[in-house]
Amino acid sequence: MSKVDWIAADWGTSNLRVWGMSQSGTIVESAESDCGMGKLSRTDYEPALKALVHPWVTGPTTVIACGMVGSRQGWTEATYATVPCETSPSAFFAPDVADPNLDVRIIPGIRQMDPADVMRGEETQIAGFLALNPNWDGVICLPGTHTKWVHISANEVVSFQTFMTGEMFSLLSKNSVLRHSVGNGLDDVGFKRGLDEAMARPERLAARLFSLRAEGLLSEQDPDIATGRLSGLLIGAELAGAKPYWLGQQVAVLGAGPLAKLYVDALATQSVPAIQVQAERATLAGLTAAYRKYKE
Template identity: 60%
Template structure:
């Protein structure tokens, strides 16, 4: 199969490719050779060709988003300062050795005050807006670094980032809490953590140690501490982001369990919330970037 072009989402841990033909994906391939597993910019081209296989037969155009455009990526794609339309212009061409291979990277977005940046999420936002015309409101994009973006008139007006996912991983693997987090899940514990995190976010550090103390003094259900830790962190995040989502149209742009948790957490606060498919949005955003490239 010879695709018209290749869509690429290149993160820190993984690489996802889609063969695009007649405006639609006709195949998908994945690799664990994310930015964090590559030894410098010179390694990206080989990783792409290996993952693409026969799709990479020249001539071929690749449109990529994500950490491939970071300072530690293939080539740095400068940030577009907000307010601005995401992925509207400014694609950066990566240097290539392979004849007939053309790689174009979508720029990220930046905010000066308070300082913030995003890479990859701007493409999902662009895709969401392409799929939902005239959509205004606040998008929540769960992830290692969760984004909350205020969108109006097809522009990202402002955004803010929470390291909730990374904090959960660091606390669970490298803090004293690692001795208390067992496998499994407890819905009641998650909802209790949500309530505590939302109602008293200033006591988060104290509540975190209580997880350890409770595991020493009682016999919590399997997975209860893990679920409550997740609830505490997400609850505190949603409390902090309340000025963003209060009174706004809200959508969670994400897939899988993590998106489910944010949907539940917002529902607990009686926030009317929509769900937007992250993969579909990524493809729509990359398609929009490709259309701008070829216009």
């Protein structure tokens, strides 16, 4: 096994991912578990971390962590930086750790007072993207359960806005009357139709949603088309609400897989070319930049 010089950790609500890193920022080892913040009490964090990294730790080792591990319900609360602020952390927060070989430091999130908004973990992805793309100005979209639109200028987060689009899709498709109408696939034509409907008349969203159920009853609409339309309606309403962010801006979408591609395709229909960047690569670049700053 190659020597691990330090450890990067992305600790979310559902999962923990760790990477054993060299001083140069190369991945030496990696591991993950389902021991996310949502399953842990405060005393569970150190054992959950050590269960993954114990074989790598042969002496004093720094761990740089981001995400929900720094929330109020996390290992220790890493209080927020307030916009406008630099993307690199201005402070690190240390939880109580019994193992003398582990020096754990948590990156704080970012908050916005008006309109009220918060992020944890995304700030590290943003810092990593900017480390990979120096002097980049524009808007970064981070799709997910709670999608964020972030205005970046001069390496600072100027403002941001969160949309609960992913959570709404999950709730509507699994726990509402629409569960009887949607399928497991996502039809591209249905997505485009829903997107166009929502962009044209976002105030009609609630009515359009019920029409998915009605069309399933009256015309036996294909469930995969209904799924595509549901996704298109919700993302379209989000794009309409986020228009002050992306209109006339350079846009980057941080994320891998189908969801990020949906956002890239949706923006393309509005004549907004967006670059797509793998989120894990940005996260590791951000954690590496934070480690180097901590060691300065």
